[in-house]
Amino acid sequence: MVETKAPLGNRVQQLVLRLHSQCIGLQLKEVTLRSYITLLLRHLLVLVKSSSVPQRRKRRAQILLSSIILSSLTVLSGVSYGGYQIIIKVLSMYRYSHDRRKIPPLRRTRSQTQLATGARIMYISEKSSLDSNELDKDHRRKKILIPPKDDDVYEHDKFLFKNVELERGKNSQLFYSKFLNQMNVLFRILIPTLWHKNSILLTLQIGFLVMRTWLSLFVAKLDGQIVKDIIAGRGKRFLLDLAIWFLIAIPASYTNSAIKLLQRKLSLNFRVNLTRYIHDIYLDKKLSFYKLMFDTKASSSVIKNIDNSISNDITRFCDATCSVFANIAKPVIDLIFFSVYLRDNLGSFGVAGIFFNYFVTGYILRRYTPPLGKLASASSAADGDYYSYHLNLINNNEEVAFYQGTPVERIKVKELYETLMERMLNVSKRKFCYNILQDYILKYTWSGLGYVFASIPIVLTTISSGVNAEQTNMRDFIVNKRLMLSLADAGSRLMHSIKDISQLTGYTNRIFSLLAALHRVHSNKFNYGAVASVSNKQLITNELAVKKTDDTLKIGKYQSQKEDIIRGTVQRNFNGIRLENIDVIIPSNQAGDGIKLIRKLTFQIPTFVDPISSKAESMLDIKEMNDTTFPFFQGPGSSLLILGPNSCGKTSIQRIIAEIWPIYNKNGLLSIPAEDNLFCVPQKPYFTRGGTLRDQIIYPMSSDEFYDRGIKDAQLVQIMAEVHLDYLLKRGTGFSYLDNVADWKDVLSGGEKQRMNFARILFHKPRFVVLDEATNAISADMEDHLFNILKKYRFNFITISQRPALIEYHDLLLEILEEGGSWRLQTLGTDEAITSIDNEIDSLEKKLANVSQWELEREKLKTVLSVV
Ligand SMILES: Nc1ncnc2c1ncn2[C@@H]1O[C@H](COP(=O)(O)OP(=O)(O)OP(=O)(O)O)[C@@H](O)[C@H]1O
Structure with a gap:
């Protein structure tokens, strides 16, 4: 007899049915897929819960049930995440096309916003610069919230x-x-x-x-x-x-x-x-x-x-x-x-x-x-x-x-x-x-x-x-x-x-x-790397005695002694710049015993400061700021020239005014204006990397703040014309050169960089300016023009230089002398100053008078030497 083989589908079906009945005791007959899943889960649950089922079968049911649950959870989380991503994508595509119909694309987008809480929202482009679609790039920006700085934590x-x-x-x-x-x-x-x-x-x-x-x-x-x-x-x-x-x-x-x-x-x-x-x-x-x-x-x-x-x-x-x-x-x-x-x-x-x-x-x-x-x-x-x-x-x-x-x-x-x-x-x-x-x-x-x-x-x-x-x-x-x-x-x-x-x-x-x-x-008590100094030997000896009895106390005392090394006082919001009895000392581990460049320096600009006005000086209001046709400030501007040989400590005075160097001596008092009213121009001009020309003029203001304040490019153009740099703008059409990004440190010449500093001063309009060798790369006529601008707008300025030629632009002269950090302050234009300059001219003329005599002596010596 020939045995007829059942078709393959039937055989698989039989196998599956037998698998269910023999392994977990589930009898399946004419079930749909949906009812199968409920049936299977219910059956497995019954097996797991029941106490009459053989242990082996129960164990198998447990394994099967947990693997089904785990796999379903995994698949479910994967599917929901995928679904969420698709919804986000569709929504953003819809919003993008919707926005595009309504608003024309803007040329400039803000890169950040400051919230009232002090937090900052930044918009970072999500696409790499390799992506070709510029418009698309503008729209694909990721919003990042940067929480405000909590000073207490620090x-x-x-x-x-x-x-x-x-x-x-x-x-x-x-x-x-x-x-x-x-x-x-x-x-x-x-x-x-x-x-x-x-x-x-x-x-x-x-x-x-x-x-x-x-x-x-x-x-x-x-x-x-x-x-x-x-x-x-x-x-x-x-x-x-x-x-x-x-x-x-x-x-x-x-x-x-x-x-x-x-x-x-x-x-x-x-x-x-x-x-x-x-x-x-x-x-x-x-x-x-x-x-x-x-x-x-x-x-x-x-x-x-x-x-x-x-x-x-x-x-x-x-x-x-x-x-x-x-x-x-x-x-x-x-x-x-x-x-x-x-x-x-x-x-x-x-x-x-x-x-x-x-x-x-x-x-x-x-x-x-x-x-x-x-x-x-x-x-x-x-x-x-x-x-x-x-x-x-x-x-x-x-x-x-x-x-x-x-x-x-x-x-x-x-x-x-x-x-x-x-x-x-x-x-x-x-x-x-x-x-x-x-x-x-x-x-x-x-x-x-x-x-x-x-x-x-x-x-x-x-x-x-x-x-x-x-x-x-x-x-x-x-x-x-x-x-x-x-x-x-x-x-x-x-x-x-x-x-x-x-x-x-x-x-x-x-x-x-x-x-x-x-x-x-x-830390407010940063001691500029000071270690126990020679003058504090006594203190240390005392501490060593203490050490034997109390170690913790020693550490505390030692620390406070190190921290109290900077004893000078700083007064802020002063309507002028005043240095009183300040020892200019190079910060080092020796602290107050370090190299003293200038002793007991004292000067003030303007020479008279109304004590009441010292509190309320602040930036000018926007309307006044944008108007460059009038002098910016009331009253005459004052000016001081600091002259002195190389390395005598001129720049160090600027460092003290900018509060980046400490005042070590206890009776030293520094009075400075509010932050917005002081502008220090360093010897080496600085340019931000990868910024536009506009960013260089407005530095240290950010371009976001520039636009937020509603300042116009026309004002920059006017300023550039004042400092005779407007020819740079003609390198592009319209104001487009202001948007030019370059490595400005390399692009601009030495003189241009220094004129750019003056453009910054005109833009920020600080009441007080400290210039360190700010015109040494500029021609004499341009120098004259720039100082006249400072005078015209009545800035108060301190100039650090080595060239007595600048005397004519200043009211006061501070000369740092070579010997032992001494100095001399005099009012220019007064009889005393004129006599002192006259005296100097006299002494030079006297020296010159001896020149012919010295030349004769040299000739004599030469002939003697040739005979020898
Ligand atoms: N960070 C520092 N560490 C150690 N020594 C310093 C530091 N800064 C400046 N000095 C030293 O302080 C001295 C005075 O420097 P400063 O820059 O004030 O001189 P200057 O009078 O402005 O000179 P120049 O006319 O050459 O610019 C110099 O001998 C210098 O080497």
């Missing part, structure tokens, strides 16, 4: 940093670790509050790590089960387990990717927090970026190459922190889970053996770990040196080219490069032997021992029962082996993280030093 943190730096907790804490203390302080910046999004991300990451471990455990068991199914030839069970395998693969792969994404996101968020924190403290009114050069640690590579520290070290620190966290948290969770499970399989003795092995090998590895933290720090410092030398070369390329300095520069660059290579290679060399030891122990010894431990229970049961249950043994062995390998992997990752921690210590130390230095400099 004040509070200042003490935390100081305490850790001085290691104040060393005596009071039982267990003291510099690294952990540093990390503790830094973590307050990385995760400021418990409900900060970073702590949520961290919790999520831990959640995913736990899930991953649970899934690995699950997969290990399933693996063993599948092998058992194959060996026993149970086809249906095998198919069911395989289905579970594919189901569980969905959340498993999702979890792995989620962990990686969360780690990266967390690292970037940490970086954002740290960088914003540093920006706020580095670039504010206290001018930390300038004062850093006077800090006690100014010569350390962290501060010397602060650009590298802020950009690269922070990235490395954040990456290292997140990877160390993942590298520690992951294996620790694995170790806990796996060891609990393995304890059931291998017994306490087995697990104890495994952990003993871990501790011994961990100790060996720890002992032979090279000082990777220090090595990483040294390599990072060399990296910074090399980078900043190149930067310096770019900034001064023209000067180097004129000097023909290429060979010297090449040697220096090569030297720095070789140092960098040497240090990088040193890290790899030191890692080489360690890696050999690590691989031998972690990869091979641990797996070898893993086989031993996994086989012990099987051997023992076989010997005791005398029966070799191959299938069960095989399953147990596979599960145990897989777990052992995972455990070994977890352990090895934990051991690897010893190396990572060591590296992280180096980065943490660098970032901590950077922030500690910034806090020191940012």
Whole structure:
């Protein structure tokens, strides 16, 4: 008889039906897909809850149910995220086309807005400059909210940093670790509050790590089960387990990717927090970026190459922190889970053996770990040196080219490069032997021992029962082996993280030093790197006596003594500039005992200041500002010329007025106008990089503020004409040259740069101006014109120069004399001044009268020498 074979579809259907009835006892007949899912879930729930069902079937139902739930959750979250993205995209496309119909595209878009709370909204272009569609680029802007700076946080943190730096907790804490203390302080910046999004991300990451471990455990068991199914030839069970395998693969792969994404996101968020924190403290009114050069640690590579520290070290620190966290948290969770499970399989003795092995090998590895933290720090410092030398070369390329300095520069660059290579290679060399030891122990010894431990229970049961249950043994062995390998992997990752921690210590130390230095400099009591000075010897001797009795008191006293070194007084909002009894001293670690350039300097402009008017002076109102046809200020403007030989301390007077140098002597008093009313022009003109010509004229005003105040380009054109720079504007049509972006430092000539400074003065209209050698590259007639402008608009100005020719533009003359920091102040135009200048002319004429006599003497000497 010929047996007719059922069609393939029917056979598959039969198989599926039998699979359900035999494996989970579900009888399926004529069901639709929708009813099938409800039926299956309900049946599985009944099986899980019921107590009369055989244990094996119940267990199987549990596994199946959890894999279905997990996979559905994964798919659901993926689908909802995708849906959300599509909706956002459609909405933005709709809004874009809608807006375009209504509003014509604007040429200029604001880059930021300041809110009433002090927060700032920035609009950052999301597209790269490579994208061709300009219009599209304008519309694709990401809005970023930057919270306002909270000064209280910085004040509070200042003490935390100081305490850790001085290691104040060393005596009071039982267990003291510099690294952990540093990390503790830094973590307050990385995760400021418990409900900060970073702590949520961290919790999520831990959640995913736990899930991953649970899934690995699950997969290990399933693996063993599948092998058992194959060996026993149970086809249906095998198919069911395989289905579970594919189901569980969905959340498993999702979890792995989620962990990686969360780690990266967390690292970037940490970086954002740290960088914003540093920006706020580095670039504010206290001018930390300038004062850093006077800090006690100014010569350390962290501060010397602060650009590298802020950009690269922070990235490395954040990456290292997140990877160390993942590298520690992951294996620790694995170790806990796996060891609990393995304890059931291998017994306490087995697990104890495994952990003993871990501790011994961990100790060996720890002992032979090279000082990777220090090595990483040294390599990072060399990296910074090399980078900043190149930067310096770019900034001064023209000067180097004129000097023909290429060979010297090449040697220096090569030297720095070789140092960098040497240090990088040193890290790899030191890692080489360690890696050999690590691989031998972690990869091979641990797996070898893993086989031993996994086989012990099987051997023992076989010997005791005398029966070799191959299938069960095989399953147990596979599960145990897989777990052992995972455990070994977890352990090895934990051991690897010893190396990572060591590296992280180096980065943490660098970032901590950077922030500690910034806090020191940012403090109101910054002491400009002063250390206990000679004049304070007495104090120190007293302190040494105190030291024996009370150490804490000593530190406090020592600190306050260091901080009270700057004793001068500054009075602000004064309607003039006045220096009284000020010793001009170069800031150094010797503080008040440092090099004294000028002694007890005293002068004031204007010579008479109405005390009542000193409080209410502020910027002119906008209407007045835009009107350049009238003198800006009431009353006559006053002016002072500071003359003196090179390096006598003229610029240093400007530094004191700008408050970037301290006043050390107690009776020194500096009175200065409000910030808006003082404008200091430095000797070396400064131009912002990558800015427009407009940005250069209005500096230090931002272009956003320029437009916000409703100032027009026409005013700039008028100012440029006043300083005879309007020919520059003719290089473009209309006012378009104002929008020209260039490297203005290189484009403008020396004289143009100095005239640009005068344009800035005319634009900002400060009541008081300090000019340092501001016209030494300008022709005499142009110089005359510029000083006349200052007089015409009645500015009060102080000019620092070496040229007595400028006397005619000033009311007062301050001469710094060569001998011992003395000076002479005189009113120009008065009888006294005229006589003093006449006296000087007389003495020069007397000297000139001797010239013919000296020439005769020279001739005589020459003839004598030729005879000899
Ligand atoms: N940051 C600093 N660290 C150490 N010494 C400094 C620092 N700044 C200036 N000096 C020194 O202070 C002295 C006075 O400098 P300053 O710039 O005031 O001179 P100057 O009178 O303006 O000279 P010049 O006419 O050449 O510009 C110089 O000897 C200079 O080397």
